[in-house]
Amino acid sequence: MKICLGIESTAHTLGIGVINSEGKILKQVQKTFIPEIGGGIHPRKAAEHHFKYARELIKEVKNSNNFNLKDINYVAFSQGPGLGVCLRVGAVIARTLHQTLNIPLIGVNHCLAHLEIGKLFCDAKDPICVYTSGGNTQIIGFDGGRYRVFGETLDIPIGNMLDVFSREAHLQHPGGPKVEKLAKLSNKFVELPYTVKGMDFSFSGLLTAAINKLEAGEKLEDMCFSIQEVSFGMLVEVTERALAHTEKNEVLLTGGVAANLRLQEMLKIMAEEHGATFYVVPKQVAGDNGAMIAWTGLLQANYRQFLKIDESNVLPKWRIDEIEIPWIN
Amino acid sequence: MLFKKGAEANLYLETWYGKKIIRKYRYKKAYRIEELDFQLRRSRTFHEAKLLLEARKIGVPTPFIYMIDVKNTSIYMDYIEGNQLKKDMNHLINKNLICEKVGEKIGLLHSNDIIHGDLTTSNIIIAKNGIIYFIDFGLGGFSSSLEDKGVDLHLIKKALESTHYKFADECFDAILTGYKRIVGAEFLQNIKVKITEIESRGRYFQR
Structure with missing residues (x-):
């Protein structure tokens, strides 16, 4: 039995998780930076937040009753993609533990970790993954030794679109849950641009149009309802095509926006029409967290993908389709 | 006869005045609200027919169109083996x-x-x-x-x-x-x- 400690710090969340090779989470702690109303995630301020809470979180992990710090076999950190300054905080903590505990250091891709933890908790074998959060929106499936990106946003991610819209509407960050709540109060559809280009989608035009219509006097609830219907519609349509194209029979929803019930409902209807099983990642590991980094670290440790300190620079633009995946046939 | 089930439309192999044809029917998507769904299906049916025709005119081979039924979001076209x-x-x-x-x-x-x-x-x-x-x-x-x-x-x-x-x-x-x-x-x-x-x-x- 091996134990891995994982550190997540790509954006607004600093998380530390400890997991064993049976997939049991032994400890999971996190602190999330919350921007002031009317603002977004300021990278430097978020990094300062992470620095401030790093010692506290490490202490909490150290004092856990489930294991001893010296039982930990590996330390993994999210090496990218993400905000450079934030990623560096996680990297510094990881390198320190690597040296003080004298255990191997593992660099994990954040997107890959979202998929792998989803597969673990849902017991999915070979799904089409809908990975959507504040920083990413991609439709991903495994083929020929790598995760392939079948469709992705050509500009901003859905979570970001929802956040910026709600900021314009003077709602508190994060915007997704507020938009979802308001959308439930309406069923009046306001026309908005629906942009699917082949397998890719775009949300910036939708965002601009929605803000303009809101300012022109449309009701906030109606706009929230319409934004969800249009943007999720685009996402589900592309997922459906990826599913048809690859002939896979599972759909896995993961990432922060996975918590949205309307998106879950739409994907479920679509998956069932194609005879596929729909899975959604459990809430405890849906958003950014350390456990997913730890779990992916364990998978990589089986193939001795260890880093020397001078190879452990953060990779803010690291794509999932650059990585060879040896643990899937 | 259902010839191929696609991600947004089904293709039916049918006979049209003695000729083998394909009917492409853009079907309803239960995950989308009715208004958005019909609007998308109608405009795509119309646009597709128009583009198939225009492409053919300039020498890009496309199936020949026999009939367009916008209300039922269907295009009747040549079957290509x-x-x-x-x-x-x-x-x-x-x-x-x-x-x-x-x-x-x-x-x-x-x-x-x-x-x-x-x-x-x-x-x-x-x-x-x-x-x-x-x-x-x-x-x-x-x-x-x-x-x-x-x-x-x-x-x-x-x-x-x-x-x-x-x-x-x-x-x-x-x-x-x-x-x-x-x-x-x-x-x-x-x-x-x-x-x-x-x-x-x-x-x-x-x-």
Whole structure:
């Protein structure tokens, strides 16, 4: 039995998780930076937040009753993609533990970790993954030794679109849950641009149009309802095509926006029409967290993908389709 | 008879006044609200028919259309006997030649300001008589902008990379060779720059 400690710090969340090779989470702690109303995630301020809470979180992990710090076999950190300054905080903590505990250091891709933890908790074998959060929106499936990106946003991610819209509407960050709540109060559809280009989608035009219509006097609830219907519609349509194209029979929803019930409902209807099983990642590991980094670290440790300190620079633009995946046939 | 179940439409093999035809029916999507759903299906049916016809006029083989039923979101068109390029690709001996021909046809579409909108190897059919047909213009449109043409080529490049990754580069180069024959070296250069720009806009592109 091996134990891995994982550190997540790509954006607004600093998380530390400890997991064993049976997939049991032994400890999971996190602190999330919350921007002031009317603002977004300021990278430097978020990094300062992470620095401030790093010692506290490490202490909490150290004092856990489930294991001893010296039982930990590996330390993994999210090496990218993400905000450079934030990623560096996680990297510094990881390198320190690597040296003080004298255990191997593992660099994990954040997107890959979202998929792998989803597969673990849902017991999915070979799904089409809908990975959507504040920083990413991609439709991903495994083929020929790598995760392939079948469709992705050509500009901003859905979570970001929802956040910026709600900021314009003077709602508190994060915007997704507020938009979802308001959308439930309406069923009046306001026309908005629906942009699917082949397998890719775009949300910036939708965002601009929605803000303009809101300012022109449309009701906030109606706009929230319409934004969800249009943007999720685009996402589900592309997922459906990826599913048809690859002939896979599972759909896995993961990432922060996975918590949205309307998106879950739409994907479920679509998956069932194609005879596929729909899975959604459990809430405890849906958003950014350390456990997913730890779990992916364990998978990589089986193939001795260890880093020397001078190879452990953060990779803010690291794509999932650059990585060879040896643990899937 | 249901001939093929697609992601947004079903193809039915039917007889139309004694002729074998395909009825393409864009079906209802239960996950979308009615208003958005019908609006999308109607406009795609209409646009597709129009584009199939326009492409045919300029010499890009597409199925002949017999009837359009916008209200029932159906197009009645010729049945083409052959295989999708996607299925043939892995065991084609003359891959490059076929890809060059595909490139020429895309060049023809683009020099006439027709955007396919969903260029994948599933939407190109090699008929038994060797003619290369283009189908599924449902996401297409008319545009003279370099951006839209660039996105079209970017799509076929991505489709090659995701399903035919072993020889994606080779095939895409062959497509561009054929494309150049129609649009000329200068336009090819411009569009290559545009494709790079489009790719660089994607999230986390490695610079």
